[in-house]
Amino acid sequence: MLRALRPDLRSLGKRARGVALLAVVVLLPLAALKSPRFRDLLVELMVELRARGLAGVPWFYCAQTAAALLAMPTWLMNGIAGYVYGLSAGLVIAAVGVTLASTCAFFAGRGIFRVLPRPEFTETRAGRAIERLVARDGLKITLLVRATPVMPQNLLHFVFGTTALKPWQHAVATGVGMLPMNAVHVYVGSLVKSATDLAADKQDKPLGALVFMGLASVVAIALVSRVAKRSLARAIAEEEAVDGGPPP
Numbered sequence: 001m002l003r004a005l006r007p008d009l010r011s012l013g014k015r016a017r018g019v020a021l022l023a024v025v026v027l028l029p030l031a032a033l034k035s036p037r038f039r040d041l042l043v044e045l046m047v048e049l050r051a052r053g054l055a056g057v058p059w060f061y062c063a064q065t066a067a068a069l070l071a072m073p074t075w076l077m078n079g080i081a082g083y084v085y086g087l088s089a090g091l092v093i094a095a096v097g098v099t100l101a102s103t104c105a106f107f108a109g110r111g112i113f114r115v116l117p118r119p120e121f122t123e124t125r126a127g128r129a130i131e132r133l134v135a136r137d138g139l140k141i142t143l144l145v146r147a148t149p150v151m152p153q154n155l156l157h158f159v160f161g162t163t164a165l166k167p168w169q170h171a172v173a174t175g176v177g178m179l180p181m182n183a184v185h186v187y188v189g190s191l192v193k194s195a196t197d198l199a200a201d202k203q204d205k206p207l208g209a210l211v212f213m214g215l216a217s218v219v220a221i222a223l224v225s226r227v228a229k230r231s232l233a234r235a236i237a238e239e240e241a242v243d244g245g246p247p248p
Contacts, residue, residue, distance in 0.1 A: 029072045029154065042080070042199040049084045060084070061097050068101035069108055071154045074178070075185045077101075082189025083198050090186045098182055099175040102157045106170050109161025139169040146177025153178065 032038045045063055049056045064077040081094035134141075142165060145151055160170050192198045 029070060032070070032072070033076075039196075039199040042076075043195045046080055046084055046195040046198070049080070054085075054089075056084075057093055060093065061100060064094075064097040065101040065104050068105040068154070068157055071105075071158070074098065074153045074181070075188075078182050078185030079189030079192070079198055082186035083192050083195065087187055087190040090190060091183055094182050094186050095175060095179055098178055099171055102174045103167065103171050105157030106161040106167060109158030111161075112158075134164045138163070138165040139173055142170060142173035143177040146173050147180065149181050149184075153181075 049060055052059065060077075060081065063080075067077050077097065078094045081090040081097070084090065085093055142160060145156065146153065189198060
């Protein structure tokens with residue numbers, strides 16, 4: 001009897017580890033941003049980066065990668081880039097850094113999240129159709145998702161890593177899709193006068209930036225829904241053709 005239960009126990013243990021890992025990924029950045037010590041570290045980082053100037057860009061990229069691996073919100077390092085380097089240079093530096101950092105998190109998601117059990121849904125016809133959709137239209141859909149400001153971009157790095165999306169597709173979609181949102185974050189950061197205010201997220205957000213992000217979210221969500229619906233319908237039809245027709 002115990003031998004018969006072992007597979008179920010192993011599956012249960014794997015699910016428990018997966019839930020614990022997801023909880024850490026979601027809760028860690030929230031707890032860190034509320035920590036006075038973490039805010040002090042951010043202020044020290046900004047002071048050091050400003051002192052180093054452009055020579056400190058590699059250190060900025062290291063910090064941005066660490067932030068991505070810790071699932072910190074993307075506005076944080078983008079805002080720091082605007083504060084430290086100004087609008088023009090900050091946008092270029094942040095755009096490159098976001099792509100590099102998100103790619104590292106993408107590979108981390110591909111490796112670490114293997115502790116999650118493979119859902120039974122992926123073995124169904126619909127599940128295989130979704131995998132076919134990601135393999136064929138992954139770049140287009142990822143681009144639209146990345147262009148949606150209301151999406152939890154800090155978590156999507158890891159989520160995309162668990163799919164069949166190719167690394168180069170993720171990098172291109174992230175670099176291009178997140179560029180408008182990065183520009184808003186860098187612009188807001190460039191207006192901040194105090195590193196302490198930026199670390200505490202007390203900077204004033206211009207009304208125009210908020211309106212832009214709101215409109216961008218609505219348009220992007222509509223496009224994502226439309227493209228995903230059409231692509232998924234086509235993938236399901238192809239899957240049915242492979243299996244010999246729709247289920248009874």
